[in-house]
Amino acid sequence: MTTLVADPAEAAPAPRAAGRGRLVLTRLLAARGAVAGAVLVLLLFVLAFGGPYLTPWDYATPDFTALHQPPSAQHWFGTNGIGQDVFAQVVRGLQKSLVIGLLVALFSTVLASLVGACAGYFGGWADRALMFVVDLLLVFPSFLIITIVSPRLKSTGWIAFVLLLAVFNWMITARVVRSMTISLREREFVRAARFMGVRPLRIISRHILPNVASFLIIDATIAVGGAVMSETALSYFGFGVKPPDVSLGTLLAAGTSEAPVFPWLFYFPAGLLVLFVLAVNLIGDGLRDALDPTAGGGRPRRNSRRKKP
Template sequence: MTQSPQTVTPVSPGSESRPRRPGRLRAALRRIATPSLLIGVGLVVLTSLFGIIGPFFVADPLAISSGGMQPPSAEHWLGTTQTGQDVVAQLAWATRGSLTVGLIVATLALLLSAFFGVLGGYLGGWVDELFSLFTNVVLILPGLPLMIVIGSYVEQRGLLLISLILAITSWAAAARVLRSQTLSIRNRDYVQAARVAGEKPHRIISVEILPNLLPVMSSGFVFALITAILGEAGLSFIGLGVYGTQTWGSMLFYAQNAQALTLGGWWWFVPPGAMIALLGCGLSLINFSIDGIINPRLRTAPKAARNLRKAEQAADERSSRPDDGSSDRRSTSSKEAVA
């Protein structure tokens, strides 16, 4: 009986089905996109959208209605102030003002910390010593009392001036961190190779050092943003804030002067306080996520702790569970030994 020959089709190397591996970008996003980061970004985005888009859809925050200290209603969603101004309109414009101050301060603080920290750490020598001395002097100065003293001596406190005062007192800590990281990076092989190749210092700093400092600089920017918003709210709450600009701190200041807490007007002071808390929570979650990206130990610590707890629970279950088979074997062996 003859068998028909089997035809074998050649398979080209490119036509074989190979499992597709996720790209590096997708894997990095999966590793970075933690729940805390997503929640933090969501809170910050919602707050920012309210401050950017909200003023276009609300009434004039200075317009006075018929009645003052009215509770929330269909006409005024968050009630009115003592003089009859709409709280929602004031909150929208105050959100924009506080975010503007925070972004200006965070940007100035980032530039100052990068200049003194990165430049001093890379150049070394007397430049590093001089920059470190100046940074340490600024760092030991008390921030809030210094802002109060400067703000009390300045009569026309505009938005840029208050932002400059806040930036002066909030860059030194980030500069020390950037300096220590720069001291570690400048002795690495690729930086030494760039020096040997004749690259100029400004190109080495901008191409070789700064890209490796982006996570640290991002964390410093977020922390400076939180500090600026809280500092501005503190200055405005005591009457030393920005003139002519609505902020969360100014809303709290006017609510305090009008004794809104005593009169039961919670709708006047709770919304700005809640906005400060929500934005601060969102920025803090983002900052914690950035710290986890910078330091892998913080990212793997929760997983290691969960594994340790599971191992301890399994050990406790094994120790508490009676071993019937072993006890029967021990009793049988003892009887045979006696016999």
């Protein structure tokens, strides 16, 4: 067949067994958007956990000399109605929201892809049982259940909170993954793997999930923003983030009504949330392109797309 004159300098030092993991990583690192997104998330973490040391103010302690003050040298992001420093509150809130947003998206996507792929791939009784659980969770009023179980979980802290949010957030994704899996299962490459004696769980992890990855990644990036916002609603039940503790969600909820008069109460937390979601989206886009070999290397190298061996 055609012979490609490989550049010896390029080909020789590269290890032979560059598997998919390494290829995807190389492509991911070559995508500027993904790297920028990762740097942005990293910076947000630095701000969230380093921020409290930059300001003398505490997120809870009020400064009675400055009520509803706009941003100044003293209070960088201004103060709220009872004189709490908005910068201190925002960085404190960011700590919570970063962790909650990322973990909820991660847990719910992993759960959804596993349940959906298993239900779709195995079919039969496994499918019926798993879909029964999914439908059950879909019809259950999730807030009611959270209200009932929350008093018992109060002592366990934020990780239980993350899990609860994730548990009520994966069902629709799972249904979509299931139907995608059912159509993938009939594709020849999955059949080929089965005839080669590849085990079912390995087929799911090596063939099914990479082929639904584009959808999963988009879904996960949307879930990040969604989790931060739904955590606000849960705070009404006195569960999760409780005053005087704050999160970006509670800050936004409190600041929305005052936004026209005291814009700094709303726009600083909102801006950080937008930055956070944007960064996650950039990473997601990069990851999607890196996993999809037809996407052209993640970098806008236009002619590489048409390159033929």
